[in-house]
Amino acid sequence: GDSVTQMEGPVTLSEEAFLTINCTYTATGYPSLFWYVQYPGEGLQLLLKATKADDKGSNKGFEATYRKETTSFHLEKGSVQVSDSAVYFCALSEISGGYNKLIFGAGTRLAVHP
Amino acid sequence: NAGVMQNPRHLVRRRGQEARLRCSPMKGHSHVYWYRQLPEEGLKFMVYLQKENIIDESGMPKERFSAEFPKEGPSILRIQQVVRGDSAAYFCASSPRGQGATQQPQHFGDGTRLSIL
Numbered sequence: 001g002d003s004v005t006q007m008e009g010p011v012t013l014s015e016e017a018f019l020t021i022n023c024t025y026t027a028t029g030y031p032s033l034f035w036y037v038q039y040p041g042e043g044l045q046l047l048l049k050a051t052k053a054d055d056k057g058s059n060k061g062f063e064a065t066y067r068k069e070t071t072s073f074h075l076e077k078g079s080v081q082v083s084d085s086a087v088y089f090c091a092l093s094e095i096s097g098g099y100n101k102l103i104f105g106a107g108t109r110l111a112v113h114p
Numbered sequence: 115n116a117g118v119m120q121n122p123r124h125l126v127r128r129r130g131q132e133a134r135l136r137c138s139p140m141k142g143h144s145h146v147y148w149y150r151q152l153p154e155e156g157l158k159f160m161v162y163l164q165k166e167n168i169i170d171e172s173g174m175p176k177e178r179f180s181a182e183f184p185k186e187g188p189s190i191l192r193i194q195q196v197v198r199g200d201s202a203a204y205f206c207a208s209s210p211r212g213q214g215a216t217q218q219p220q221h222f223g224d225g226t227r228l229s230i231l
Binding site for chain 1: 149209223224
């Protein structure tokens with residue numbers, strides 16, 4: 001079945017450092033890809049998405065490009081802030097019967113220090 | 115414009131008791147999904163419902179777990195005779211009706227943290 005693999009955390013960075021969180025996927029079709037962020041004690045918030053190959057999703061300085069040739073959707077940010085500390089989940093939508101069932105990676109915890 | 119509302123936020127039960135988790139989708143959303151998050155893990159799909167119908171329950175344990183989404187009122191995830199291994203965060207998500215659901219992102223609630231003593 002479809003699956004998502006993320007780099008293991010925690011990732012610890014200093015403020016203003018460059019961030020990359022790797023995500024690769026396996027899927028039989030052409031799923032949409034998502035990054036969700038989870039702050040402590042809260043639910044998941046959609047950070048960005050891409051629905052087809054070569055699409056770039058972006059939001060709040062974060063970017064990810066849907067790479068079909070490498071089956072990847074790596075998350076990047078040029079300059080992280082302490083407030084970016086959270087757990088980041090990569091997900092794909094497994095399309096079945098006209099609805100999308102999200103398949104999540106295990107999550108990557110990011111800690112940003114001043 | 116309220117988001118997905120889940121209650122309670124925290125629920126403590128003793129082994130053998132029943133747990134009932136509630137989810138009210140966003141206004142205008144009639145697709146509801148339940149996910150379970152075990153400690154230090156990602157979310158795992160449990161069940162997908164539309165009003166009065168269970169569409170996909172392939173992620174639900176075969177015993178003790180059930181879900182419903184009645185015509186009126188919230189969606190309910192029920193766990194009977196809870197065991198320690200049921201301790202987890204349970205998240206509900208919703209998406210719009212009939213708008214190419216495959217392209218619509220799911221909006222998540224803040225979850226119910228279930229602890230079994």
